[in-house]
Amino acid sequence: MNVYLPIAEMSMNGWLLVSMGAAVGFLSGLFGVGGGFIITPLLIFLGIPPAVAVGTGSAQIVASSMSGAVAQYRRDNVDVKMGLVLIAGGLVGTVIGVQVVRILRRLGQFDLVVSLAYVTFLGAVGTVMLLESMRSIQKVKAGGAALKRRAHAHSWLDGLPFKMRFRRSKLYTSAVPPMTIGAFVGFLAAIMGIGGGFIIVPALIYLLRMPTNIVVGTSLFQLVFVTAATTVLQSATNQTVDLPLAFFLVAGGVIGAQLGAAAGVRLKGEQLRFWLAALVLLVCFRVGYDLVAMPAELYSITPLVGGLE
């Protein structure tokens, strides 16, 4: 079943798109990440123009994270208050990020910055998470409890103002760190064309010490809003959201997200983190390999039409 994509100006197999959306949606529901760091490179690999891949990918993340967020909400795994603080920061970060993108595009090294950002952040986050989760898994095997939450771990973070009580996360902490995390992730989201779940999840776990289950639900909750804002911004500035493409990805994505959320129940927190880390590192190596390996074709053509300049 071939479908013509009017914005991408090409035709693609509809079932391929649906199953791709389903696979990414599954990971999204399982790990609480949007899946943008997988779907965007995948779409580009299939020949979708990068700008369209980034714009449409964000619409797909809205759907799968919405689907996942509702599923998590029903399991009472969303800290709405924390989510709102993250969103407030995220919107600020997105607006700044869009401006930075415009400057980088003018300088002509946007692709390089995106690739380097992918390698840096995926590599760092993946490595830290992998090591930690392996340690936790070993501890659990040895008979201890996984990731002991220190009830009163006083750090400099507690000295910050605007203290808030996040009941669901069992935290009483300043609003500044989550706000900053949200802003940073929103910034990266605009630059890398992702939701930023793979950064927000470990940040909430390791910096704020939130329980992993709550982190997954809360991350999905804030992703819905941040990626919705990104989608509208992409459409308004670049007209690069392909609705039919989004439709097929979404159709698969929402189902995959449900299955993923259900599968996530059976996995323990440290196992979840281990597999997410492995996935993040895999994508990191893939992007990194393209940077250092000599490409088969050294030339590339970019037509300057349709606002892609």
Added chain:
Amino acid sequence: MSGIARWIGFAWAAVSLAIVSLPNGPVTALPFGLRPAALEADLVLVKKRPPPAAPSAQPPRAPAPAVPSVDPPKGQTSGTPPTGAAPPPLETPPERVEADVSTRNIAVTSGFSGTEIIIFGTVANSRQVSAESGFYDVAVVVEGQGAPSIVRLKSNVGGLWINAQSVRFDNLPLYSAIASTRPLDEIAEARVLTANSIGFGRERMIPGRGSSRVAPEALEDYKWAVLRLKQQDGLYVRNDYGVAFIGRSLFRASIKLPANIPVGPLQGRVYLFHEGRLLASNSANLMLEREGLERLVYDYAHEHPVWYGLAAVLLAASAGLAASMIFQRAAS
């Protein structure tokens, strides 16, 4: 070069005067029995033309002076047949070529996965004896709009492969297909082809503003890269034997339009050659347009981008909600 042309001219003149009475000239030397093709052609001529007794269409059929071997190749411009102000030979009216496409408007809808168009044309005043004789050569060029494009070259900087240099070409056709009766370099000299924009237009590629400073040889590499990449994408296509004559004057070329062809106007140009000389040319236009839902989506995305974005979000969010509701019901 004009040998055959003159010869044919004489043959024509001879036939139109009378079949049996052979006047002077080379036609007398024609060994009919040994040249069935020529014989057939003559018979066809007789059938088609009004009888020689009533030469109304082309009245003065004096002994052929000289055939139009006069006009130099450099003066050939595309667009109009060389029916110039100085029509030398009344004997052999100059060829004209007429062309059209099988489909003038191609609808790009949700099912669009490429299509095929037929460019057909006819040679008026054809002197060709049969479809197989190869007397004429035809080149068909179908070209999309030109668009500015940036060609980037990666090089290794500190271990990383990054876009280091770029050249901007202001007018690269988004699509280009060339079909011909035989390989272009056999049809005419490169000079003639270039002058008429037959080819993928390497010589038309001129670096625009904002290009890196590159040596002339390096620039050639860029140009070759453009052709290579476009051909890989199926957007520059060449078919050396893609034009076929059907009969003495009718010819056709089928051109495949790939699924990834950018929408917009396409121009089809047809060139008629004989022995390396351009005799006539003509053009026909067609339009690739989004239709139906695809058109609606595209127009809406460009005319109301904010609402379009909100619609996309609404679609995605409601799909997510619907899925989770369905699964909830299924689970409980």
